[in-house]
Amino acid sequence: MSVQVAVIMGSKSDWETMKHACEVLDELEIGYEKKVVSAHRTPDLMFEYAEQAIDRGFKVIIAGAGGAAHLPGMVAAKTMLPVIGVPVQSKTLNGLDSLLSIVQMPGGIPVATVAIGKAGATNAGLLAAQFIGAFDEEVRNRAEARRERIKREVLESSDEL
Numbered sequence: 001m002s003v004q005v006a007v008i009m010g011s012k013s014d015w016e017t018m019k020h021a022c023e024v025l026d027e028l029e030i031g032y033e034k035k036v037v038s039a040h041r042t043p044d045l046m047f048e049y050a051e052q053a054i055d056r057g058f059k060v061i062i063a064g065a066g067g068a069a070h071l072p073g074m075v076a077a078k079t080m081l082p083v084i085g086v087p088v089q090s091k092t093l094n095g096l097d098s099l100l101s102i103v104q105m106p107g108g109i110p111v112a113t114v115a116i117g118k119a120g121a122t123n124a125g126l127l128a129a130q131f132i133g134a135f136d137e138e139v140r141n142r143a144e145a146r147r148e149r150i151k152r153e154v155l156e157s158s159d160e161l
C-alpha cells in the first residue's frame with residue numbers, strides 16, 4: 001500500500017486525538033505515515049518535512065496541534081499539498097485556542113480546519129480520504145460504503161428508543 005497521507009502532530013501528547021484520523025485511514029485502507037513534528041520545538045524538521053512532502057509522494061497532510069497551534073499553518077505555507085488542520089483540545093482553554101490558531105489563516109494560505117478533538121480528527125481522516133477519492137475510485141467507494149453504514153446505524157437507532 002503506497003503511503004499517501006502524512007499525519008503529523010506537534011507532540012506525542014496529541015496522539016490520543018490524532019489516532020482517530022489514523023483509524024479512519026486504516027479502515028479505508030489508505031497508507032499513511034505518522035510523526036511528531038513541531039513548528040516551535042523542531043522548526044528545521046518542520047520546514048524540511050513540508051518541503052519534501054510532495055517528492056515523498058504524499059497527497060494530503062493532516063496536521064494536529066494544540067494551544068498556539070502554528071504547525072498546520074506553517075506547514076501549509078511551505079507546501080502546495082492540501083493541509084487539514086486538527087485543533088487538539090487544550091487543558092487550559094478547551095481547544096478554543098487551538099481552533100482559532102488554525103482556522104484564522106490569512107487569505108492566500110488555506111488550511112482546511114476541522115472541529116476540536118476526536119470528532120475533528122475522525123473527520124480529518126475522512127476528508128483526506130475524500131481528497132484522494134476524487135482521483136481514486138476504490139478509495140471513494142470505501143468511503144461511500146462507510147457513510148452508508150453510518151446512515152444505516154442512525155436509521156436503526158430509532159428502534160432502540
Ligand SMILES: Nc1c(C(=O)O)ncn1[C@@H]1O[C@H](COP(=O)(O)O)[C@@H](O)[C@H]1O
Pocket residue numbers: 009010011012013014037038039040041064065066067068069070071072088
Ligand atoms: N502547537 C504545538 C506545536 C506547533 O504548533 O508546532 N508544537 C507543539 N505544540 C503543542 O503543544 C501542546 C503541548 O505539548 P506537550 O504535551 O508536549 O507539552 C500539544 O498539544 C502540541 O500540539
